[in-house]
Amino acid sequence: MPPRLSLDDLAALVRRAGLPMTPEQIAALHQGSWGYLETMLDRVSGAGVDRFAEPAATFDPEQR
């Protein structure tokens, strides 16, 4: 599944995350799973989610 993100932009994300990946590893990620991940991110995107929709993880003030 071809990714929308460019290889250079993915490399920038990797640098921002501080991961010591080689160019070959970044290219493998780009050509491998990144396109699938973009499809999943589209599925969880906010479009269609009710404005008042709360996340499942809610803060417990007692932190038991």
Next chain:
Amino acid sequence: MAIPTIAEAHALFAKKALSPVELLDQCRERIEALEETLHVFVTPTFERAGDEARAAEARMMSGELLGPLDGIPIGHKDIFCTKGIRTTAQSRILADYVPDEDATLVHRLAEAGTLMMGKLTTYEFAMGGPSFDLNWPPARNPWGIERMTAGSSSGTAAGVAAGFILGGTGSDTGGSVRVPSGHCGIAGLKPTYGVLSRKGVLPLSFSLDHAGPMAWTAEDCALMMNAMAGHDPGDPSSSRHDMPDFTGNLGRSLKGLRIGVVGHFHETDNPANPAVLGAIGEAAAFFAEAGAEITSVTLPSLQAFNAVSHVLITVEAAAVHQGDLRSRYGEYGELLRSRLTPGALISGVDYVQAQRRRREMVLEVARVMEGVDILLTTSTPAEAKPLFGDQKLRNLDLPPFTAPFNVTGQPAISVCAGFGAEGLPLSIQLAARPFEEPLLLAVADAYEKAHAWRTRRPALLGYAEPRAVPLTLGPHPEASERPERVRAHHWSARSAGRP
């Protein structure tokens, strides 16, 4: 059937027709013959198990057994912390990690009298596998050693199927109890989120991690749950619900039960093969014959559940591993690296959207569950795949059947549903409303007891089978004899319970 279930072993103990030491010896015979093939153990602890077996035998002889798990050989997935025994997560990152405290569930099962046989094979940190570039090999499926066990609770599933142990612990973040249970033909329960403590279990995804029992039957899972469940103040997600007797509903009638078949899961979202579809159809027919009302229900698609599950798992796992990813990237196995890395690159907004979607899904499924008591689908779309081959994209293009119930947090169980053409196990998956494990276990138990699957063990065991213990509850005619060795002990370096 020569390998007893937990319930059967306890009944034999109570009659003094079998002793914990004899049972341990039988398990050891199978282990010595087959461990080199199946790779169930990361760290065996047989000396400790022997001590525990002798103590249990003394209690048995004085009529003071602690309960149904006393004297039962079990194992723990190697992400459950064990005091003084290394807990590696099958990773070079933790290769020498020796916890100074037991996980709560390890402690509770020890208090129930179980014999700890060792730490069991997993996927690296319960996520990266099956991998061949780690310090330990992946487990092999006893029903076909060239097939995957699936994961990540792979050692527990293979160990129970092969009779190395009678039960064990697993963890399930997207299906890691239920999928290997399905592929190895055993029963595996993912309880309601919060029912079993996560304290001392190495985390993968805080939102979705569940611990669970794995055993030959649903009844055995129920017996294990009675020892494992209950509030743990050390786990911030631990439920404060009163815990029921998990065996309390076993044997109940299925008449009037409402079972919803989630047809689109296995027919269109991720089409199952004809053998699995046949098993689901047969199960529905069985439940109808038993008086249940069968309907068809529609939930969000597997793809929608998988997207939420995948984003939550990868982001939370990347957070757990952030420090080591930055400083020890090359020490992770290639497969885990490939799965963890995207989580470090996903935006905070996308993570929150996944949590918002999750809550919508929880509410949507709860509405469906107002009309049905049990959901029916499969835990795997086909029999176990070949062990070898590229694993990197497997979870991405084929959404798992198990992740929906991690997303919703409701209990779900995988049980054996017969065998395919190649003799590999098939499975069905049943799910119930939150905190309705007793009903779920009763339905699974009724299904198992009405079918003959539980009398069949992997053919691999044929040459390794110790002298049979009769499962009628009369006195054992040779109770004092020990089974003869079937093969020389050929892995003694790993059997001493030391790293």
